[in-house]
Amino acid sequence: MSQFMIRYTQSKLFWPFAALVLLLLINFFTIPGFFHITIKNGHLFGSLIDIMNRVIPLLVIAIGMTLVIAKEGIDISVGSILAITAAAAASLLEVAPLPYAILFALVIGLICGLWNGILIAYLKIQPMIATLILMTVGRGIAQLITGGQILTINNKAYEYIGKGFLLGFPFAIYIGLAVFCIVLIVKKKTALGLFLESIGSNKTSSHFAGIRPEKMILIVYIISGICSAIAGILVSSNVSSADANNAGLWIELDAILAVVIGGTSMRGGRFYLGGTLIGALFIQTLSTTIYSIGIRPEMTMVVKAIVVIAVCLMQSGEFRKLIRQSSFKKKVNEA
Amino acid sequence: MKKISHRINENNIIIIATLFLIVLLYGYGSLSFTGFLSMQVFLNLFIDNAYLIIIATGMAFVIITGGIDLSVASFVAFVSIITASLLEHGLHAYLVILLTLLLGIIFGAGQGYLIFRFQLHPWIVTLAGMFLARGLCYLISTESVEITDNTFMFLSDYKLYVMGENYISIGVVLSIIFVAAAIYLSKYTSFGRYVYAVGGNVSSARLMGLPVGKTTIMVYTLSGFSSALGGFVFTVYMQSGYALHLMGMEMDAIAACVIGGILLTGGAGYLIGPVLGVLSMGMIQTIIMFQGTLSSWWTKIVVGFLLFLFILLQRLIVIRRGKKRMHSIADLHTDSASTKQHASIS
Numbered sequence: 001m002s003q004f005m006i007r008y009t010q011s012k013l014f015w016p017f018a019a020l021v022l023l024l025l026i027n028f029f030t031i032p033g034f035f036h037i038t039i040k041n042g043h044l045f046g047s048l049i050d051i052m053n054r055v056i057p058l059l060v061i062a063i064g065m066t067l068v069i070a071k072e073g074i075d076i077s078v079g080s081i082l083a084i085t086a087a088a089a090a091s092l093l094e095v096a097p098l099p100y101a102i103l104f105a106l107v108i109g110l111i112c113g114l115w116n117g118i119l120i121a122y123l124k125i126q127p128m129i130a131t132l133i134l135m136t137v138g139r140g141i142a143q144l145i146t147g148g149q150i151l152t153i154n155n156k157a158y159e160y161i162g163k164g165f166l167l168g169f170p171f172a173i174y175i176g177l178a179v180f181c182i183v184l185i186v187k188k189k190t191a192l193g194l195f196l197e198s199i200g201s202n203k204t205s206s207h208f209a210g211i212r213p214e215k216m217i218l219i220v221y222i223i224s225g226i227c228s229a230i231a232g233i234l235v236s237s238n239v240s241s242a243d244a245n246n247a248g249l250w251i252e253l254d255a256i257l258a259v260v261i262g263g264t265s266m267r268g269g270r271f272y273l274g275g276t277l278i279g280a281l282f283i284q285t286l287s288t289t290i291y292s293i294g295i296r297p298e299m300t301m302v303v304k305a306i307v308v309i310a311v312c313l314m315q316s317g318e319f320r321k322l323i324r325q326s327s328f329k330k331k332v333n334e335a
Numbered sequence: 336m337k338k339i340s341h342r343i344n345e346n347n348i349i350i351i352a353t354l355f356l357i358v359l360l361y362g363y364g365s366l367s368f369t370g371f372l373s374m375q376v377f378l379n380l381f382i383d384n385a386y387l388i389i390i391a392t393g394m395a396f397v398i399i400t401g402g403i404d405l406s407v408a409s410f411v412a413f414v415s416i417i418t419a420s421l422l423e424h425g426l427h428a429y430l431v432i433l434l435t436l437l438l439g440i441i442f443g444a445g446q447g448y449l450i451f452r453f454q455l456h457p458w459i460v461t462l463a464g465m466f467l468a469r470g471l472c473y474l475i476s477t478e479s480v481e482i483t484d485n486t487f488m489f490l491s492d493y494k495l496y497v498m499g500e501n502y503i504s505i506g507v508v509l510s511i512i513f514v515a516a517a518i519y520l521s522k523y524t525s526f527g528r529y530v531y532a533v534g535g536n537v538s539s540a541r542l543m544g545l546p547v548g549k550t551t552i553m554v555y556t557l558s559g560f561s562s563a564l565g566g567f568v569f570t571v572y573m574q575s576g577y578a579l580h581l582m583g584m585e586m587d588a589i590a591a592c593v594i595g596g597i598l599l600t601g602g603a604g605y606l607i608g609p610v611l612g613v614l615s616m617g618m619i620q621t622i623i624m625f626q627g628t629l630s631s632w633w634t635k636i637v638v639g640f641l642l643f644l645f646i647l648l649q650r651l652i653v654i655r656r657g658k659k660r661m662h663s664i665a666d667l668h669t670d671s672a673s674t675k676q677h678a679s680i681s
Contacts (some may be wrong), residue, residue, distance in 0.1 A: 004382070055558050125650055128458070133646065136586060137639030143632035244632075253462055266456040266671070298477060301470030305463040310450070314459070316453040 018280045019307075023285050031292050043165040047288065052169075055284035056176035057082075057231040057238075059277065061251055063183050064227030066276045067220040069259050070200040071267030073120060073127035075221065078228040078255060080138020081112045082248030085232030087145040088163040090242035098157050106229045109189050112138075112196055113225020117218035136250075140308050142244035151242040162238030172234055179230065183223075184273050196220065200268040257282055257304070261311050346603070349596030352680030353611040357639075360618040368625040374501045380617045385506035386411065386569035387584070391591040391609035392517045393561020394456025396554045398592050399521075400534045401601030402450065402457040406557065407562040408584035413468040414566025418481035428486035436563045436658065441466070443559015447552035465585070470576035479577040482570070491570045495530075506568035513564065518537060518606045530554060534601030579641075590638060591616060593647045600653065615641070667670060 023231025027047075037046035068075045079084055088103040112134060117161075119130035151294050153159065164171040199207040199213050232249070236242045260266060260283055266283040275330035286307065290300050313319045342478065365372040381388070390407050397404045414435045421431045449460045482488075494502035521527035529550040532540040541547050570576065593599060594615055595608025619637050623629050 017679040123650055125646055125649070126599055129593070129646055132586065133639050133643045135634050136590065136642060140632040140635030140639065143630070144636070148630055148632065198408055253466075256459075256462070260459060261479065266459060296474070298470065300472030301466045302474065303470075305466035305470060308459065308466070312455050312463075313449075313453060318453045 007238070011277065013263060013275050014274060015311070016263060016275055016282060018104055018284045019261075019311070020278055020285065023282065023289060024103070025291070027285070027289055030235075031289075031294045032090070034292070039168070044061075044168045047292070049170065051281070051284050051288050052173055055247075055280050056172040058233045058251060058254055058258060058284065059280040060174050060179050060227050060231045060234070061065050061224075062255040062262075062280045063179055063273065064220075064224035065185070065252075065255040066087065066259050066262070066264055066271050066273060067126070067196060067225050069256070069264055069266060070268055070271035071217055071220050072198065072200065072203075073217065074222070074256065074266075075116060075131050075224045076128060076252045077112065077131040077138055078224065078231075078250045079227055079248040081109055081228035082232040082235060082251060083142040083242075084112065084138050084145070084243050085229040086236035086242040086247050087142040087151065087244050088152040089158075090236055091145055091234055093153055093155050095156060098294060100231060101158070105114060106226060109225040109227075109232070110222055111225070113222035114218070116225065117221030120221060121214040121217040137321035139244060142242075142247075146242060146244045148244070150201020150244075153236065153240045153242070155315055158237050160237075162234050162236070163240075175230065175234065179227065179320045180277060181299055187271075187273065192219070197270060201270065254283055255280075258286075260308070262316075263315070340614075343619045346661065347596075347605070350647065351617055352645070353594055353596065353608070353646060355614050356479055357611065357618060360615060360622060364462065364618070364622045364625065368622075371621075374498060375623065377626045378497075378501055378507075380614055380621065381507045381510070382504045382572075384509040384617045385504065386565040386572065387587060387613050388510040389568060389589065390565040390584075391512050391559040391588040391595075391613055393565070395592050395597045395604065396517070396521075396530055396589045396590070396605055397457075397558045397596075398534075398597050398599060399530050399601055399604055400551060400554050401537070402551070402554065403461060403589070404443075404446070404562075405458070405461040405585050406442075406446065406468055407558065407565070407588055408581045409465045409468035409472070410439065410559070410562040411473050411566040411569050411584065412580040413500070414439070414563055415473045415570040415573065415580050416475050416480060416576035416578055418567070418570045419482050420475050420485065422482055422484040423480065427530055428484050432567055435567060436560065438578055439559040439561075439563020439566070440556055441559070443556040443562075445550060446559065447555030449676055451548045451551040453651050463646050467577065473594050475578075476576070477578060480577050481575050486575070487571060491574055504572070508571055509564065509568055513561070514606065514610055514626050521606045526550070526553065531602055534603075536602070564616060568621065570600050587616065587638075590642050596649075598649055598653070599646075 030049075034047050037049060039045070039046055061082070065075060065078065070104065085105040085108050088108050088207055089101045091106050092101040116131050116134060119125045119133070120127050123130075160171060161175070166174060187196070195206070195211050195216055196219075198209070199211060199216050205211055228248075235247055258279035259276050259281070262277070262279035263276060264273050265272045283304070287300055288302065290303060295303075341527050357463050359421070361377075365601030370376070390411070394404055394407060415440070418431050420430065421434070425429055446464050449476030450457050490505050493505050495508060496502045500525075508596050509591055523528065529545050529547075532543070532545055533547055534548050537547060567583070573580065588609075591609045591612030593612070595604070595610065617636055619641075620634050623631070623637075647665070
């Protein structure tokens with residue numbers, strides 16, 4: 001039994017999953033009707049559906065971020081890319097049909113990712129610094145596109161992406177799941193996925209094995225850029241507007257948190273897409289819980305900070321050693 | 336007295352480039368706009384950016400050790416709002432200042448301890464610190480709190496006249512003292528040497544027996560103190576406490592360090608650099624303000640572009656340094672090989 005317990009508690013997915021379940025339990029006991037789901041006009045409504053709907057932009061960005069962090073990288077420009085693509089799609093929608101606007105937004109995401117990737121892979125600039133450039137410039141560019149205004153979107157088809165329902169569920173959930181499944185399949189079933197993981201674990205040996213790290217690093221930043229573009233489309237269509245200043249503000253931090261809570265180490269190596277999914281759900285559930293329990297919404301950030309430190313301490317080998325030592329000492333004293 | 340060398344080398348080229356940039360920007364500004372060349376416009380650069388100079392200088396120490404501190408901007412907002420609310424409750428001004436400085440030291444030391452003791456990533460820890468400080472701001476007040484305390488009013492209105500009509504504020508005096516102390520600390524104390532050694536190579540610093548842990552905790556403490564001091568200067572400058580003050584300023588501080596030639600890989604850089612970085616960024620802002628028709632977001636774009644150029648320059652220097660090291664190792668090898676040959680011949 002204890003062997004069994006140890007094996008499961010050692011798993012990277014155990015702690016985030018336990019935390020999520022704990023959070024849901026708190027909700028179950030404190031908020032009546034939290035798990036209640038009703039059907040109105042053929043659509044599902046309820047707190048759980050709401051969480052699932054709201055988490056999608058964060059999840060999509062966090063998936064891209066997982067790949068980046070697995071390469072010992074970081075992409076802090078995702079929020080700015082989100083703002084640029086939202087602004088670009090919104091402004092193009094005024095003159096062009098929907099498919100062009102979406103395609104244009106995705107291409108812009110790709111170009112942003114390519115820019116980050118070239119700086120990091122070929123010019124060998126530290127990831128944080130390289131993406132810092134786009135983070136600073138990005139909001140400026142987004143404001144340039146929108147002319148400093150908040151662009152409103154009047155396109156029913158575009159709004160469907162972020163607000164519509166398909167088979168009872170919000171349409172955004174399908175997009176989120178699609179992105180998740182595609183990346184999962186790429187990771188599990190293709191050579192690309194294997195290469196991605198091997199470079200994170202050991203750059204030198206994968207170089208000797210004939211994998212070109214530069215190309216892989218370029219690819220993950222492009223993926224991250226495209227993910228941010230998808231999130232940009234989702235966010236802008238959900239609120240029917242593009243706000244260059246506030247769209248996706250601080251989403252990079254939430255995304256990094258989701259990845260780290262999900263068990264992917266900031267030092268690269270193996271990555272856990274399932275963990276990222278749980279991490280993103282955890283963060284969104286935490287925000288929703290704080291709002292619905294009646295704690296002042298201002299507390300969200302304090303709680304997030306404490307949770308992050310707690311989760312990171314759990315994952316830190318040094319901390320575990322400390323705990324083990326103190327419990328060992330206790331045993332010795334008792335004896 | 337040691338002779339100061341005037342040669343341009345890879346250690347000071349970024350500083351020289353930044354100085355050149357400042358002169359270029361200043362020259363462009365004074366040729367294009369009337370009234371730009373006044374002494375007061377130049378001094379206003381210092382007055383408006385005094386807090387940023389202090390914070391960027393504190394951050395420089397952290398960056399030289401190879402770390403990062405993202406919590407500075409939030410902590411400044413925290414200092415501003417806690418100062419405002421404590422003054423509202425009638426606490427004495429000097430006591431409040433002392434308290435906030437102490438808080439900064441504790442906050443920074445806590446972060447440093449977590450980073451060193453548990454080997455956590457500085458990014459994550461200071462990110463959490465950033466959330467914590469901002470969250471505490473919101474807890475204290477979500478509204479902007481005005482400061483009406485007499486001492487703070489006096490400090491804010493105080494004008495130190497230099498060269499006739501022109502003046503500087505208390506904040507500028509503090510920032511100059513702080514920068515001077517930082518330069519002394521980095522150049523003439525063992526702590527300064529440790530900081531560079533840890534940033535250059537942690538393992539060899541540890542093997543040399545340097546107190547790596549103490550140094551790491553100290554630099555974050557210093558950064559916490561500098562953000563508290565910067566927060567004080569900023570509060571005096573703004574005369575209000577507000578949770579939304581200075582959103583994203585940590586990136587400005589990092590950018591100032593980069594433009595000022597603090598190598599982000601750690602281990603190199605002069606402490607005068609951040610000041611020059613802040614000045615050149617302030618100069619861009621002033622030019623855009625004087626220009627009038629350009630919108631404020633151009634500041635972001637231009638600063639971002641500059642950041643890109645300076646990062647490229649840093650990169651080139653690191654590549655060159657790497658090559659030089661390779662050469663010197665190769666030279667050593669050939670030297671030892673030739674001595675062996677000599678030995679075998681004789």
